[in-house]
Amino acid sequence: MPAYKAPLRDMRYVLYDVMGGDDLVALPGYEDFTRDLVDPILEEAAKVCEEVIQPLNRSGDEEGCHFENGMVRTPKGFAEAYKTFREGGWTAIACDPAYGGQGLPAAVNLLVEEMICSSNLSFGMYPGLSHGAYVSLHGFGSEKLKQTYLPKLVDGSWSGTMCLTEPQCGTDLGLVRTRAAPQADGSYKITGTKIFISAGEHDLVDNIIHLVLARIEGAPEGTRGISLFIVPKFLPAADGVRNAVSCGSLEEKMGIHGNATCVMNYDGATGWLMGEANRGLQAMFTMMNEARLGVGVQGLAQSEVAYQNAATYAKTRLAGRALSGAKFPQQPADPIIVHPDVRRMLMSIRAFNEAARALVTWIALKSDIAHRSADAKERQAAEDYLGLMTPVIKGVLTDQGFANTVMAQQVYGGHGYIAENGMEQFVRDARIAMMYEGANGIQALDLVGRKLPKDGGRALQAFFAEVSAHIKERGADKELTAYVTPLSQALGELQQATMWFLQNALGNPDQAGAGATDYMHLFGLVALGYMWCLIADAARSKAASADGVAERMTQRLTTGRFFMERMLPAATTHLARIKAGAGSVMALPTEAF
Ligand SMILES: Cc1cc2nc3c(=O)[nH]c(=O)nc-3n(C[C@H](O)[C@H](O)[C@H](O)COP(=O)(O)OP(=O)(O)OC[C@H]3O[C@@H](n4cnc5c(N)ncnc54)[C@H](O)[C@@H]3O)c2cc1C
Structure with missing residues (x-):
């Protein structure tokens, strides 16, 4: 049976040490959200997820929902778990206090969302969809409609x-x-x-x-x-x-x-x-930004829980001997974690998860600023980032999240294919996030066709300027060269790709359409690479600490190096594909397919 332990330490590290989550209290309406208040919320969420929701993941998958006389019965245990969830106030955490909500910052809410979706994606979708309806109604409903419906949606009844x-x-x-x-x-x-x-x-x-x-x-x-x-x-x-x-x-x-x-x-x-x-579509699309971030988190969440199980398995499954000589000679064989190829899979997933969590938290904080800041310019800048990054987070985190569940399944060998071990469920569950809330091909087109040119490219320019400034500032710092130099190259490739679209796609939009998915992934790599630079920067300042912190920080620095050396170079391939253009993609006549 697969297990799940909420990665609270990693979550806190990203929120506070990397992203400066302590500053949330400076935003109007968030004065109370100190670390002392947020920490117990995260801990309590972890408990509900691990003890109430996760135990129903496998049984819910096996049993499924039942359709009888026009009614739907959810799997055994879901109704009781939902009651506990609702009575614990979890349907209300991200909602407006004016309607009974707790008004939690998005940065905290999305961490809770990750835990829920790692524990049981099917279960999490019930309150998740309600929240989508809540956001639309809150944004576009008349006061009368809001008074009638919002309190009940918020309290989850x-x-x-x-x-x-x-x-x-x-x-x-x-x-x-x-x-x-x-x-x-x-x-x-x-x-x-x-x-x-x-x-x-x-x-x-x-x-x-x-x-x-x-x-x-x-x-x-x-x-x-x-x-x-x-x-x-x-x-x-x-x-x-x-x-x-x-x-x-x-x-x-x-x-x-x-x-x-x-x-x-x-x-x-x-x-x-x-x-x-x-104007219904405009209303829907306003809600969709938030919903798409949530779906991106689903990709990360499935990747995280699949990683946790694969890592545990790799430490216990015995097969072969380490290439460099037996590591556990007292056992009939070494555990598979000694093998570089198994390590490659685990490190790939881990290096993605840590940076993806940072990216979500970074953008969630922008969302908090966009909604709360008293400074109009700051609100605008945050809104720009939110719009730009939403298709990247949705598309890249769900594509890669799914690929990671497959990789984690591979760590199990044939046992990953056997239902009892739960790994094939992660693969099946993660797959949908690439399709709904706008298929990922549509996210790529949204990025290239809408988000890049919006407001004369203002959001994109701001992102380029921020990453360039970081590279310039940290470039001479020897401790960070291993992170900053590869990022600098990948950023250059992203800029080249952008320029290529400007020069080649205006007259022939198929050039943009053919390269959009590669562009989205190239953008994702640069964004994740930037996150690794921020994580490494925060980690090295603590690398000399005592009591196990130093060890964890060194592990982070190593994982970041893995990303820079072995994952970020894919940026070059994406650029080559973009520059190849639409020629061979569009050349065959429809009848040839
Ligand atoms: C399990 C599940 C749950 C769902 N939940 C909901 C829900 O709660 N509410 C709801 O309303 N919907 C829901 N959906 C529907 C989902 O959002 C759609 O399936 C999705 O938006 C894609 O639409 P489609 O299936 O019609 O595919 P199509 O629109 O037919 O697209 C097929 C393929 O063509 C590509 N494509 C289409 N147009 C273009 C274009 N212009 N340029 C490039 N490529 C293009 C797409 O990317 C896709 O790969 C759900 C779907 C599933 C499977």
Whole structure:
């Protein structure tokens, strides 16, 4: 059975030693979030995740959800665990205190999110989807809608969904067909079918609040004619009468079996417009930044739990002898961790996880600044970073997170393929994060097509300037050369790639389309490399400390060196692919496929 231990020490190190999380208290509204307050929250979250949620991961996967008479039953133990989770206030941590929330900084919330998703991704999606609905409603609902729905979403007695996808469209939401007919009382009758709706129906809560994209009768075609509606399963304004929304069936799927993926039918269901008519996609996209960061964290979370199990296994599984001579001669064979190839896999995952956690925390702090700072310029700069990095975090952390679960499975050899050991579940569960909330190819296009040119490239220039300044400042420092020099090269390659797009893609957009995924990964490598420079900088100042700290810091420095020597060089390959352009990609006629 796989195990999970929340990496609290690493989390605290990143938040406080690397990213200066103590400064959170300087932001208006965050005065109380001192280390003394945050630490017990992280510890308590770890306890709930390790003791309540994680033990249901495997059984939830085996049992899956049940569909009976239009109702969905979650796997055994989920309802009780959700009750504990909800009563512990965990559905409220990232929500506005005005509606009963605890208003925790995003930087802390995303660390908790990582623990939840490492423990049990299927379970975590129920409150995760509710939070997406909460964010949209909080941003775009009228005060009346907010008063009716937010307190219940915040306390977790109701849950939420995001209903975008239809059989004929997922990425291209301009093709949405669900209709909304205006009624005399200001409400709408919603009619249509949504598919793949996570947590669309289940037995954890008293009411389910669907946020639905639909087209008001007579609205323009395409994305300019889509509006956002709130459609509850039970109508609070009519004493809880059942609305005309129902689950038609559950999807059979590759992973996340404990989460209900539903076909939802709206048969003239009563709904209310949220925000402006025909501007539903804008409302959705505002929410999506946050949701996409959350999905990026899912990739990291699966990578972390897979690593922990693979590392434990590698220390106990005996096979062969170390190339340099037996390390455990008293045993019939050495544990596989002595083998460089097994080390290569473990180090690759570890070097990714530590930097990815730092990247998420860095951007989460930007999100806190963007929402809270009293300084408009500072807010703008933070908002710029958030927009730029969201597709990078979503795309790179989920692509690599999945690849890491495969690598961790490989550490187990054939035993990784056997369900009982749990490694194949991590592979299956991690796979979805690359697809939903905008498939990763779409993240790459968002980065290249939208985020790079936005505001005349302001966000990108700020990022380049910050990394360049760091390289200049630390470049002469001998202790840091091993980190700063490779970063400098990779940054140069990213700048070359950007310039190549400017010179070659404006006249032929296929050049950008063909190189977008490589660009996103090149960007991710530079961002992770920059994180390793920050981590190394913080670690070396503590490398002389006593009581085991020095050892941990030396381990961090070594892991960072591994990243710089063995992972960052992939930047060169990405640049070569980008520069190869769209020629051979687009040359074959459609009939040739
Ligand atoms: C388990 C699960 C849970 C889900 N949960 C939800 C949910 O809660 N709510 C919800 O609304 N949806 C949900 N979805 C749907 C999910 O968000 C979509 O599947 C996803 O957005 C992709 O849409 P699609 O499947 O229609 O693929 P398509 O849009 O058909 O895309 C197919 C492929 O083509 C690529 N592609 C498409 N257009 C372009 C383009 N212009 N340029 C380049 N490449 C392109 C895509 O990247 C993808 O690789 C869920 C899906 C699954 C499987």
